[in-house]
Amino acid sequence: MTKSARSSPRRKRIPQTPPHKCVKGRCKGFIFAGNITLAINKLMFRFSKKGPVEYLEATALTACDFLTHAFCTRRGGISEGNFVNLNFSSTEGDSKDNVRTNWRNLAEAFNIDVGRFFVVNQVHGEEILTIDRPLAELIVPEPSQFDAIITDQPGVAIGMKTADCVPIFFVDKVKRIIAVAHAGWRGTSLSIAAKVVETIITGFACRADDIIAAIGPAIGPCCYQVDEPVFNAMRGHKGRESFFSSGREKGKWMLDLSLANKIQIIGKGIPDRNIYTAGYCTSCNRDIFYSHRGEAGNTGRQLNFIMLTVS
Numbered sequence: 001m002t003k004s005a006r007s008s009p010r011r012k013r014i015p016q017t018p019p020h021k022c023v024k025g026r027c028k029g030f031i032f033a034g035n036i037t038l039a040i041n042k043l044m045f046r047f048s049k050k051g052p053v054e055y056l057e058a059t060a061l062t063a064c065d066f067l068t069h070a071f072c073t074r075r076g077g078i079s080e081g082n083f084v085n086l087n088f089s090s091t092e093g094d095s096k097d098n099v100r101t102n103w104r105n106l107a108e109a110f111n112i113d114v115g116r117f118f119v120v121n122q123v124h125g126e127e128i129l130t131i132d133r134p135l136a137e138l139i140v141p142e143p144s145q146f147d148a149i150i151t152d153q154p155g156v157a158i159g160m161k162t163a164d165c166v167p168i169f170f171v172d173k174v175k176r177i178i179a180v181a182h183a184g185w186r187g188t189s190l191s192i193a194a195k196v197v198e199t200i201i202t203g204f205a206c207r208a209d210d211i212i213a214a215i216g217p218a219i220g221p222c223c224y225q226v227d228e229p230v231f232n233a234m235r236g237h238k239g240r241e242s243f244f245s246s247g248r249e250k251g252k253w254m255l256d257l258s259l260a261n262k263i264q265i266i267g268k269g270i271p272d273r274n275i276y277t278a279g280y281c282t283s284c285n286r287d288i289f290y291s292h293r294g295e296a297g298n299t300g301r302q303l304n305f306i307m308l309t310v311s
């Protein structure tokens, strides 16, 4: 990822995404069934397109003129088969050439040099990387295993790849600090979202009131049934009775990962009104998003990135 965003990408036929199939009959379109709050939140997000790349944006973040961000969909790339088509991971079996071309497509669409995208090895942990100097001066501890990145540096597009896990953007509107976090059930049980807020507030002397959080597409409580180890891992988490509900099978629970993370963020002092949840279930909407569980582990990864623009 060192070539210029303006280098000419290899042109290929764009494969079509598979049609949406809701096998459970529980899908009510894009919104988790029956949740008015999420229906209202949906209005705070919109699908957009730059070049071939289709993505979801949070309008509260779009209103910040010092930012670029995108919760990418799986549309706008060249990958084929299970990886159709804007896959950003080459560790799941997709062709490295196709993944490289997808990165170039994204870079060109957003007019960001491809070398400015910064991703890490995500390990479902709680480690947070803070980038407080230009990338050229940054020494990242090896192995670079992190599940959140915070930066005050313009021109660094920090990203997390997901396929069901929750991507979360944080923005301090006043101090112009941004962060991205990746929270699956393990990261959620380790309170990664709460730790990101703590690190932003203590590390950059931010006020909780100034921070906005945007929670992107993730597997919804309509599709995410979990067993006892997951339920027990969140023992002691505030609001557990609201983000777990009865499972379809005995001894199982439906988990609302987005809500669990929202509750953590509120718990660190960020006002509810500053938190936006997309409410798009990745498993219900597999024609738009990759879903690890919905596609039995045989799929790609979408990228979620945010960048402070260079003035």
Ligand SMILES: [Zn+2]
Pocket: 027, 219, 220, 221, 222, 223, 224, 281, 282, 283, 284, 285
């Ligand atoms: Zn669903």
